[in-house]
Amino acid sequence: MKRVFFIALILFGCLMDSQASEFYDSSVENRSVVKNLVSDYGVSTDGSEDVSSVVQRAVDELNAAGGGVLTIPAGTYRFANIEVKSNVHVGIDKDAVLIPFVGDRVKNTTLFEIGKGDERVENVSVRGIGGRFTAKFFRYAKGLQVVAVGNVRNFYIANFHCLDEQTSMSCVNFNATGLEAGGTGMPEQGTVENLSVENAHYGYGAIQAQAAKNVLFQNLSGIGGATLRFETGLTKMNDAQYGGLHNLVAKNISCTEGNAAVMISPHSMTNGVVQIEGVKSVGCGFAVRIEGGFVWKKYSTSGLKPGTFADGSFVKNVDATFGENAQLKQKHLPYMPRELMDDAEIPEGIGFATPFIGPSIAAVLNDANYEVVVENVSAHGFQFADDVVTEPIEGDADKKPAKSKKN
Template sequence: MRIFLTIIVFVLKAVSLCAGYLDTSDSHFLRKDLQKDFGMVDDGGARDQTKKLQRAIDRISESGGGRLYLPKGTYSFANVFLKSNVHLRIAADTVIRPYWPEGGRTVVFHLDSREGKRPGPMSARINIENVSIRGVGGSFIIDYSNRPYDKEEGIRAIVCRKVKNFMISDVLIKDSWTRFAAIVFAPDMVAVADEDSIYKPTDGLVRNCSATDSNSENGLVQMHAGERIHFEGLAAVGGGVTLRLETSAGGHRGGIYDITAKDIYCEDGMSAVLLGPHTAQNGVVEIDGVLAKGCAFAVQMGAGFVKRELQRDPSYKPGVFSVGTVVRNIHAEYGENAPLPIKHLGLVRTECLGDYRLDKRDRSTRHVRGPSVGIVFDGTRDSWTPAIETISCEGFEYARNIVVEKEIQRVRLEKLLEGYPLLDELRQAESPRLKPKAPPLPQKF
C-alpha cells in the first residue's frame, strides 16, 4: 500500500508541475488576418507598424478574444502589449525587425497589463490571462543582429510579468551581444489589490525557442519570478546561458516555484543551465535533459547571499532552491570556443591558460574564450543543496564531474597569466580587470 500511494503522489505532482498552461485558443471563434483585416504590410521592415498591431489586439480582446494571424513577411514593430484571450499566430520564417530608435531601450512583446506610469503603492495593475505567441509551421524570427553592443541601449524580445495561462512557442531570436536576455520573467512591484490578482508570470509553457549570439552575461531565458511554468526544447548558440534561473531582481516579490524543464541545449555558450538564488526563497525546480557542446560548463549553480545594501534589513536572507530541486541527465562535449568570465580563470588548468584569448565582442573585457572547463560548476558555498543525477561527457582530457568553487584559492590576475599571451591582450585593451583584486588559483585535477 505504501508503494502504491507513493506512485500516485509522484504522478499527481508531475502532472501539476508540467501542465500549467491550458490552451484556450480554440474556444474563441474569432479569426482575423493582420494583413487583410488590419492593414499590416510586408514592407521589408521599412516602417513601424506597432499601432496597427496594437489596434488589432485591442479589438480582438474587446470582442471576447480570438486568433490573429500574421502572414509570412518582414515587419517592424515594438512595445506591443498582448491582452486577455488574444492568441497571436505568426507564419514560419516571418522576420520581425524591432522598431528600436538609437540610444534607447525597448521590448518587442509584453505579456503584461498595459499601463504608462505605474499607479500608487496601494493600487494594482490587472493581469492578463489566456494568451499565446506562437510560430505556425515552424519558428518565426525576431532579428536585432544588426545592432552592436551599446551599454546605453538594450532590448528584450519578450517580457512576461502580470500574466496567467500563457504560451510562447517556436521563435528564434537573432542577437548580437546586446544587453539583457531575450525572454525575461519578472515580478510586478505594485501592491496586489486582491487575492485574485497575480504579480508574477503563472501557469505557462515555453517551448521550441532559441537564440543566437547572445551576450555571455545573458542568453535566451532569464527568470526572476514565476510559478508553474514548463520549458521544453530551448537552445542557445554562440554565447550566454540558455535557461538562466537567477532570481536576482524583485526583492521579496522575486522567486520561482514549481518550474520544470526538459531538453535544454547550449553550444559555444557559458552553460545550458544556471541556478542562482540571490535572496529569493525559491521553490522546487526539476530539469531533465541538458546538452552542452563547447560550453564552459553544462550546468552552473550559484550561492544564496544578501547584497551589502540590504544586510541591515532582517527580512532578507540568503536565497535557496527548495529541497527536491534536481538537474538530471547532463551531457557535456568538449570544445575550444567557450566564453568564460575572467574572474573564473582560476578554474582553468595551468597548462590550458595559453589557449584563452579575449572575446573580441565584449567591449567591457570581462570575458575570454577558450577550452571548455568542466561539466558542473558548484558555486553554492553550501548555501543550498542541489541534486545532480546522471552526468556524462566526451572529449575532455581532465574534466571532473563537479568543480567546487569553495576549494579554490585566489591570486592576482597578473601573476596567474604571467607568460601567457592573454595578459598582453588585456594590457593592450587597458582592461580594468588588471587590478589587485584577482581570480582564484588554477584548480589542480
C-alpha cells in the first residue's frame, strides 16, 4: 500500500490534461520535501479527535521550508479551517475521509482555506491521490465547505467526492478578499477538476464562483443543487464593484435531479467572458439557467446597473433529459408549460423561496439582457417546452402553484 501511494506521489504533478496546464502551472511545484500526516506527525486515522492544530503546523512548516507536499493517507480525519500557504501542496489518499470539525465555531466551517487574507498566496494545490477522496458532511445550519478560495494565484483543486446533507454552501467557493476596503485580491490562474457532490441543497452544489480570473472548471457532477454556479451575488462585492468572473472555461458539467447543471447570473457586476462546453442534465429543472442582470434592493451603492457577461460568452453542446424529480422554486413556475402545471404535484401554499420537487421545465432557460450564445441543444422527453425558453409563458407571469393532487 505504501509503495502504491509513493508511486502516486511521483505522478503528483502529472494529473492534468493539456488544456488544464494552460491555467495552472504545475512546473513551479516544489516537491522536494514530503511529509506524512500520520508517520511524521503521529495523527490518528480513526477520526475521533480534532487534529486541526497538527495539520496547520504541518502546512506552516512546509511553507517555512520553501514549500513541499503534505500527504494524508487512508483513514478518517476531523479538522477545519486549514490555511494552505504558498508553495504547499496537500495530497489526500483516495481512501481518506475528511469530516469538518465545527466545535464552537459560529461561522461557516471549511476544510481548507486558500488566500483568505490580504496577502496573496501562490502555487498551491489540494487534490486526491489515486482517485477521489471523500468529504463527509452532516446537517449543519451555518454551512460547510471543502475549499474556500480567495486571494491566490496559480492553484489546483481536484479529485474529491462530497457526501453532502443539503448544507447551505457549495463545496468550493470563489470570492474576492478585502471588499470592505474596496478589494485586495481574487482567485487567478487555476484549474478545478474531477469533483462531485451528492445530496446537494437546491441553491448550492459543487462550485459557486463569484470572483475568479483565468480559471478552468472541468469534469464536475452533482446529484441535486446547481453543479456550477457562475453567480456574482455577494452583496458587499456588488457594492464594492470589485471581483466578478473573467475568462472562465467550463467543460463536462452534469447534474441529476437538481435545479441545473450550470447557472449564470451576474446580478450587478460587469463580468468578462465565460465559455461553457458540454453540459448534461437528467431530471433537473433545467440543464442551464442564464439569468438577467439586476440591481437588488440590498445593494447600498448608488448608480449600480444590471450586470452583464461580455460578448464572446457561450454555452455549447447541452444534453437534457426530462424527469419528475427536479428541484424547483416558485419563481420558475411562469416558465412551466400549462400541461405540466396541470399534472405537477406542487405543494399547496408553497413559499416563494421554498424549494420543492417537480417536473423538469426545459433544457435551457435564457432570460438574459446581455448576449450568451447557446448552441447545439439536445432535449429528450420534453413534450411541451421549447429547447431554449427565453420568456415566461404569456399571461402566466404571476402564476401560482397548483393544488397538490396528494395530501
